[in-house]
Amino acid sequence: MSGAGRDAGPGFLRRLLHSRRQMNADVRTEVRFHMDGVVEELMAAGWSRSRAEREAERRFGDPDRVAASLRAIGQQRLSRERRRDRLGDLRRDVRFAVRSLRREPGLALVALLTLALGVGATTAVFAVVDVALLRPLPYPEGERIVVVRNANHAAGVADEDVSPPDLVDFQRVRAFEALAGFNIVSVMLSGVEQPEMLSAGAVTPDFFRVLGVPPARGRAFAPGEAGPAAPPVAVLGWGAWQRHFGGADAVVGRTIELNGVPVEVIGVMPPGFDVPMPETDVWLPLWAANPELHRASRYLVALARLRPDVPLEAAEEELAGVAAALQEQHPETNQGFTAWLQPARERLVGDARPILLTVLGAVGLVLLLACANVANLLLGRATRRGRELAVRAALGAGLGRLRAQLLTESLVLGFLGGGLGVLLAWAGVAGIRVLNPAELPRAEAMTVDGRVMLFALGLTIGTSLVFGLAPVLAAAGSRGASALRAGTAAAGGGRGGERARRALVSLEVAVSMVLLAGALLLLQSFTSLNAMDPGFRTEGILTAKVSLDGGRYPGNGPKVAYFEALLERLEADPAVASAAVAMGLPLDPAGTEFELNYLREGDPPRRESELPEAAYQSVSPGYFETLGMPLLQGRDFTLADDWEAPRVAVINEAFADHLWPGENPIGRRFRTFYGPERDMTVIGVVGDTRHMALATPPAHQYFVPVRQTEFMFGYMSVAMHVVGNAAGLESRARAIAAGLDPAEPMYGFRTMETLRADALARERSASLVFGAFGLLALVMAATGLYGVVSYQVARRTGEIGVRMALGADRTRVRLQVVGQALGVAGMGVAVGTMGALAATRLLSGMLYGVEPGDPRTLGAGALVLLLVAASAAWMPARRASAVSPVEALREG
């Protein structure tokens, strides 16, 4: 670095030529001196001059040859010395930089922390974005993997799964090297001491071929290894293999029992294989060609591997042809259904993409702030050191050396800050991995590795150059006597430089305003969601799952009997006030809820496709009481509302208001079409709940009792209202279920508070991240303002002294300094408000209960910034008013 200034320009060449000429002359002189010495010796011993000269030459050998070799050696010496000089300069510069940074430890610390935060935050976000958006998927030639989707634009369906029969037909598409479908199921690992629910991928046999990942042990499914003709087989996940079988190789070929059926383990997938989900325990073959499967049941996720060199568009065109043929062949199920493709990465990233890019943009702004801030700090410092630099320039330090030195200081600062930043990023990424937010794709793969380190290095060098340039440019003006005379003033770059610094700080304030506005909006959105009454009790509710085997509990009767027995036993526990089951609990992503067609009594019959829909839940009597949902009218279900009794329903308030506004809904009827047509009599109205998400307004919803449920599910959620001591309830509940039927465990215990917190995970992390960035931005803007105001005060010490000597009072001086700071901040706030109006629109998808450009929020942000600006200016203002006129005049 430091050599650049030295060697540049004609001076270097001149010096080089000079030293080369000098060296040649030296060689000649030295050789001549030797020869003359030898001749003198010989002549003293009595030799004649001519004989002595011949003898001297004989001993020495060819003087020209010797001289040539001496010149060559001298050349090497010179270039080595130059290199050593340069290294020495660098070492000196670094040592000097460290020393001069230690002279102002406060400034160095602030600059270091600023840089560490900027580089650290940016690096951590990059690590996340890199894995989610940039790195190829961890499958061989992952860019060839696409997702096959259905759409029915006439019916307003843009993105739909694929039915198994359609999947079989899509295999005709020649652009697909392989095609597979899968869905997520649960299976019971039975025949062991503690039966356990395993998360399973039901996959068509080509699944592993599509992804291109072979098993780590054993083999994958063979083509056609599904259906009744094939013996039952399974591939284990790495985790399940370790957990249940101790990682023993002998597991391949072993028979395990899944849902009570013996199944042979044929392979184990490598760790980290994460389709359909990161912790898949087992993969089972899915028989898509099963003639019992319905073409209208679209529930498979379909993945295809394109043939090499087949573009996505061509494959899509061919696929569309097949879909069109299916429309004609099967109009009753496929009318209007088209098919389309999406790269697997895009699908995986999904909603996270705009959020990640917004966060990347925000952190980029933070880094920009850090740069501006450090540049400002260094500028202020260069000003204070104006005299030092001028003296050194006067003492003969070249401008190049001075520049190199200032740049070295910046680089030293940059690398120290960058190093700290990498540590911060490492901690941040580790934190992200621990939190493993569901909305981040592939969080488990995030690390600070070589690639990320390289990014951080580039970032460090880049930022060092950006903020390091400011004092170097300023130093250009500090040459010569004028700087010596002017002392502090000239080195700051004069009036133009000062304007530039104020503009820089205005820009900082503007950027802070944008970040602050975003943070405040997200925070408001989160608080209003968090404070939202979901319409049911969230404290003291413990939930769990039971998944009855349809083979052992066929039909409705046995299932209902099981659940009623379970609830009775659970309610006998002293800690349980009441217990209930439902197909799906509110805010529980693992629950089930349907939208079903209905027809209000008295309305004219309509075609099925034109019927309105309402959310349908099957619950046990006591469900509303357990969840604390207020019964507004009528009554709850009882055990008398059974299969033989007239069909009854409890509806929510929203549905009641929609169906019979202003009327008493009790005793009114509506018709349902789930199974046989049924007329449902409304017997009660309950309060609305936020069922799907806190941000989603309550849907039209109706409940039916489990005893009257048309197709009773084996998979139900259990809710227990816990009173008193809940300790040990989970294990007691497990024991109760095991006592009822040891083959049907109760699992997946979670409190309703956890479910609620998880439902807000995205909002929480977004407001946390933006809150942190906003706070950082605020601190940086404050430091920047403080720097600029302090600088101005220092610069104008003399002037202030004169004014005070002439009788200006302290308050006025203070107010003036603060007023100037507010002027700079006000500019920034104005520009930032406009920026925020535009930028916060990016957040609109993440905001609830507040508009992107909300004037109250922007106003609050502006106020906070101005307050911070005023307080940042307060200390220098006090310093200014404490100026003693005498001293100020002497110094000035």
Added chain:
Amino acid sequence: MARIVADSLYGTLNLLILKALDDGQLHGLQVARRIQGASRDVLGVEEGALYPALHRLERDGLLRGTWGVSDKGRRAKFYELTAAGRKHLRREVERWTRHTQAVAQVLALGEAR
């Protein structure tokens, strides 16, 4: 322990030069005479090889060359040991001693047989 590699003549010359300069600075001719004198004229110095050796040692930072004035009032280049040269000399002397002792032992063994 470092293995002793049989030294070349060139290496020996370097060692002799460094040793000659152990007591203070000398110019090239004085170096040659000091070596001859100390060895009671057993070791002659190839004068054509002396200067390249001096310059190489200077290049490698073991010697420092400065221009001064000789006894007879002429401009001459004087050589002196640098700190690195002094360290190198001590190491080489030890190595040389070990080497010659080992060789002497081997030779004595041959005689005893």
